[in-house]
Amino acid sequence: GAGVSQSPRYKVTKRGQDVALRCDPISGHVSLYWYRQALGQGPEFLTYFNYEAQQDKSGLPNDRFSAERPEGSISTLTIQRTEQRDSAMYRCASSVSGFSLDEQYFGPGTRLTVT
């Protein structure tokens, strides 16, 4: 079956612009996660959802970052007024259930470059 998909795969934007990154989880997966991965580093947790409810957003760096999953499936991570320090790989993952330690399946990521 299809895995986690993300779009766009690459995004170049100018400083100050808003960007929206999309994640399409594996069908039927309850939980969806967003991570940010800098080059040469491990993924850093941003936020996660069970169904449409945002359960933990403690990893969002500041209020320019927000995420939603309105129908409990596709999720969008939005970064407003982008800054160069926002440049990174943004990865989405999904898991079957949010109530046990299920495997998180990662997508290919969106490479964001802010110029």
Add this chain to the structure above:
Amino acid sequence: QKEVEQDPGPLSVPEGAIVSLNCTYSNSAFQYFMWYRQYSRKGPELLMYTYSSGNKEDGRFTAQVDKSSKYISLFIRDSQPSDSATYLCAMSASQGAQKLVFGQGTRLTINP
């Protein structure tokens, strides 16, 4: 200080060697320990996970957790060129908490 420390390497060994990868951590609340493998330009894939202290073996891979020392290890026996990847340790505080804390990753190359 980061919650999880992992030597970034790079580590290069000949085919057939035993590889040891390690992470240390500072948060004593961590109970679930995972190893992910990440090939170049791909997302991480779960390799193994263990709960609390002890060993777990899966084929050529063995994961060890020593909670008293806050130290975890992944051993790869009879290493193959296809094992060349970045290996990431990850940890979670409780079964219901889905927030994974990752190490930096160790870049491993197995030379034929």
